[in-house]
Amino acid sequence: MQLKPIISPEQAVEKIKPNDRVMIGGFMATGSPLNVINHLVDLGTGELNIICTDTGYADKGIGQLISSKQAKSVKASHIGLNPETGRQMNTGELEVELIPQGTLAERIRCGGAGMGGFLTKTGLGTMVEEGKQKVTVEGEEYLLELPLTADVALVKASIVDKAGNCIFNKTTKNFNPLMATAAQLVIVEAEQVVEVGDVEADRFTLPGTFVDFIVAV
Amino acid sequence: MQLKPIISPEQAVEKIKPNDRVMIGGFMATGSPLNVINHLVDLGTGELNIICTDTGYADKGIGQLISSKQAKSVKASHIGLNPETGRQMNTGELEVELIPQGTLAERIRCGGAGMGGFLTKTGLGTMVEEGKQKVTVEGEEYLLELPLTADVALVKASIVDKAGNCIFNKTTKNFNPLMATAAQLVIVEAEQVVEVGDVEADRFTLPGTFVDFIVAV
Amino acid sequence: MDKQALRNRIVKRVAEELKPGSLVNLGIGMPTLVANHVSDDMGILFQSENGMIGIGRDAVTDDNLDVDITNAGGQPVSTVPEVSYFDSSLSFAIIRGGHVDSTVLGALEVDAEGNLANWIIPGKMVPGMGGAMDLVTGAKQVIIAMEHCNKNGEPKILQRCNLPLTAKGQVNLIVTEMAVIEVTENGLLLTEIAVDTTVEQVIKATGAELKIASDLKTFGEIE
Amino acid sequence: MDKQALRNRIVKRVAEELKPGSLVNLGIGMPTLVANHVSDDMGILFQSENGMIGIGRDAVTDDNLDVDITNAGGQPVSTVPEVSYFDSSLSFAIIRGGHVDSTVLGALEVDAEGNLANWIIPGKMVPGMGGAMDLVTGAKQVIIAMEHCNKNGEPKILQRCNLPLTAKGQVNLIVTEMAVIEVTENGLLLTEIAVDTTVEQVIKATGAELKIASDLKTFGEIE
Numbered sequence: 001m002q003l004k005p006i007i008s009p010e011q012a013v014e015k016i017k018p019n020d021r022v023m024i025g026g027f028m029a030t031g032s033p034l035n036v037i038n039h040l041v042d043l044g045t046g047e048l049n050i051i052c053t054d055t056g057y058a059d060k061g062i063g064q065l066i067s068s069k070q071a072k073s074v075k076a077s078h079i080g081l082n083p084e085t086g087r088q089m090n091t092g093e094l095e096v097e098l099i100p101q102g103t104l105a106e107r108i109r110c111g112g113a114g115m116g117g118f119l120t121k122t123g124l125g126t127m128v129e130e131g132k133q134k135v136t137v138e139g140e141e142y143l144l145e146l147p148l149t150a151d152v153a154l155v156k157a158s159i160v161d162k163a164g165n166c167i168f169n170k171t172t173k174n175f176n177p178l179m180a181t182a183a184q185l186v187i188v189e190a191e192q193v194v195e196v197g198d199v200e201a202d203r204f205t206l207p208g209t210f211v212d213f214i215v216a217v
Numbered sequence: 218m219q220l221k222p223i224i225s226p227e228q229a230v231e232k233i234k235p236n237d238r239v240m241i242g243g244f245m246a247t248g249s250p251l252n253v254i255n256h257l258v259d260l261g262t263g264e265l266n267i268i269c270t271d272t273g274y275a276d277k278g279i280g281q282l283i284s285s286k287q288a289k290s291v292k293a294s295h296i297g298l299n300p301e302t303g304r305q306m307n308t309g310e311l312e313v314e315l316i317p318q319g320t321l322a323e324r325i326r327c328g329g330a331g332m333g334g335f336l337t338k339t340g341l342g343t344m345v346e347e348g349k350q351k352v353t354v355e356g357e358e359y360l361l362e363l364p365l366t367a368d369v370a371l372v373k374a375s376i377v378d379k380a381g382n383c384i385f386n387k388t389t390k391n392f393n394p395l396m397a398t399a400a401q402l403v404i405v406e407a408e409q410v411v412e413v414g415d416v417e418a419d420r421f422t423l424p425g426t427f428v429d430f431i432v433a434v
Numbered sequence: 435m436d437k438q439a440l441r442n443r444i445v446k447r448v449a450e451e452l453k454p455g456s457l458v459n460l461g462i463g464m465p466t467l468v469a470n471h472v473s474d475d476m477g478i479l480f481q482s483e484n485g486m487i488g489i490g491r492d493a494v495t496d497d498n499l500d501v502d503i504t505n506a507g508g509q510p511v512s513t514v515p516e517v518s519y520f521d522s523s524l525s526f527a528i529i530r531g532g533h534v535d536s537t538v539l540g541a542l543e544v545d546a547e548g549n550l551a552n553w554i555i556p557g558k559m560v561p562g563m564g565g566a567m568d569l570v571t572g573a574k575q576v577i578i579a580m581e582h583c584n585k586n587g588e589p590k591i592l593q594r595c596n597l598p599l600t601a602k603g604q605v606n607l608i609v610t611e612m613a614v615i616e617v618t619e620n621g622l623l624l625t626e627i628a629v630d631t632t633v634e635q636v637i638k639a640t641g642a643e644l645k646i647a648s649d650l651k652t653f654g655e656i657e
Numbered sequence: 658m659d660k661q662a663l664r665n666r667i668v669k670r671v672a673e674e675l676k677p678g679s680l681v682n683l684g685i686g687m688p689t690l691v692a693n694h695v696s697d698d699m700g701i702l703f704q705s706e707n708g709m710i711g712i713g714r715d716a717v718t719d720d721n722l723d724v725d726i727t728n729a730g731g732q733p734v735s736t737v738p739e740v741s742y743f744d745s746s747l748s749f750a751i752i753r754g755g756h757v758d759s760t761v762l763g764a765l766e767v768d769a770e771g772n773l774a775n776w777i778i779p780g781k782m783v784p785g786m787g788g789a790m791d792l793v794t795g796a797k798q799v800i801i802a803m804e805h806c807n808k809n810g811e812p813k814i815l816q817r818c819n820l821p822l823t824a825k826g827q828v829n830l831i832v833t834e835m836a837v838i839e840v841t842e843n844g845l846l847l848t849e850i851a852v853d854t855t856v857e858q859v860i861k862a863t864g865a866e867l868k869i870a871s872d873l874k875t876f877g878e879i880e
Contacts, residue, residue: 076562117359126602135352208741303782388709
């Protein structure tokens, strides 16, 4: 049977190096791998290039990585509820690229699914189109958005079996299953680890094949 | 509460008109809406433009629509196990467009998700690239594939609640949830219809919002 | 008119625009309050772009709190019985694929061409667009719910937005405490004015040319 | 050498190429038999493009038949305990996103540039490409498992394919009952010959230039 190694949060964060592109799941901290994030703050790796939908709150979740200055760049759709992100952006300490949330989700899926890009109307006629190729299809103009991939994805699942198959409860899904498809190394923080076969296979929405390591908390 | 009308297969097939583009779920008949198909054969609407992954077997599933000459065109990835499709194609009775299976799935998703197209390497340097725009991104060449939508989607689900939320068992998923996002009118043949709340919400993988009618069999 | 009465008037009027059986996404802040004015028998479902359809209107208490159910503002919410959950990829397929019937959003500026600015004030406030660009571009109907003027009493409805846009030409309707304004191909059409205002006052508070509907109506109540 | 012995030799040799812990997609027909030569302790999982990872090797009987579990040929299959299921969109994200380590497919023709033709004989046989174009383009390693010559005894390994291609320059390895041939940047490299053949025989049966590996090995058993 193909079982995935179960490691501690300490072991997990040691796999992340400065300059890594790190995707982190969660939406305003709901569904974020909070334990792994805590340990990443403690380890103080730094120089991370973070990809996430938002920088959460200053004191919770991804925001802690910003507050403790672990990030050198952030790609996100929303940073409004964490004033520290805006502050570091304004002082030039942090490079921030703002991406429409749907485009961000789709770019990550695109990276995981091996496509070269996709055409969208989101962002047309706005600052988002700057520097981007436009493609016209049947008289309609679209922005060409490119795939996003990462070195590491840190995701959070509610139930993970020992083969890495994942269930994400309710609104904790958000970016977690997408990011797991788009990174070289995928680390899943599991709220609960179960034996293979304990849960009906159809309950899992992310196949274990995408998972490299399971962090049990 | 937003409940979806439950109709008979007879009522379902009356909603389909000649020249309609009709997406039909299933993979070699696994997960195909067999009852609705049977009634569509009986009604004999004809002149349908069918979009499906394969034309199944001559005597089962989508193949019956071909055998009974209900189709004027078929877009599919595989027709090899139904010799009647090839025969009608060779005599010119049936217009057949062959599409790589992954590209077909992605084109349908693309149509449902409101994108203008996507870039793929599948089909590059083959007959599939004929007549298609090529886009170069960072020195890499890709085919631009366009979205597919339909007038009607006929899909099959294992469990459907009265609000239209759907569960697709095991390998019956295939094209069913994708097609449900990409058609104007979505008719779900339900193996089992349950009350809202009978099944845990997280079990559903297709939100009822995509469903217009439920056919109980 | 106090802030709450003003907001109530706006969201109540917006609620009347929503169609029975439709799928609606309400932006953070004032738009959220629209849900309070929609009756259950309309069968309207509320989508939240972080991944659910079926936000409930019950308040979240210690008894029904589920930390795994939050809205696009990160706040815990209750659910209706037919709730469904999905990842961000399907969520934005729903939004961008035109499956959301109406979205209600706030604005910093909105203009005569249906352009909207609500995500950035360069140099001052850069919250990011979140899902707003996707929603405004993808939803079938875009309703702006906002106060007619900004804190300084300046018009937020302009001939042409000054701030960076959220989307171009996508706004269908503007509802404020003073007016209901349709965005048409020929510019802005004033279709309703509040009971406690006049056409002249609306024109004065608006930074864009307004056409006046021949069957101009009134809305709201005198507070 | 009878057909079955010949096929056994091919698939047994292909099985040796698969890496422990890898994800593998086996094409319909002969490639399916590769699974019989992979031991459980290798932790290899088999994907099926219609939407599952974890096809089992147990035969399907009346006792374990589940009509909702079929493979890409539409045939009922058994499953391993860690099986997972998904729709065609995720299935091809797995395939096209480079998450499949190896795919094993048959061929009508394969050539010195790694081109593959296996989906159409114009005017004669048009089964369609199914998932073959996606698999050959997306999988990290593409292994062709086929008989060295066609029914008429003509080479299927050519300098340049004559039939319409399935994909361009994607094939990594060709395994036949006579030879194991690597596709390299400099053309085809014969790395192994079967125990019951000679280099001369392989060259004669091959329609492309073959370089001979300096450490040429043998494989298979004499039947």
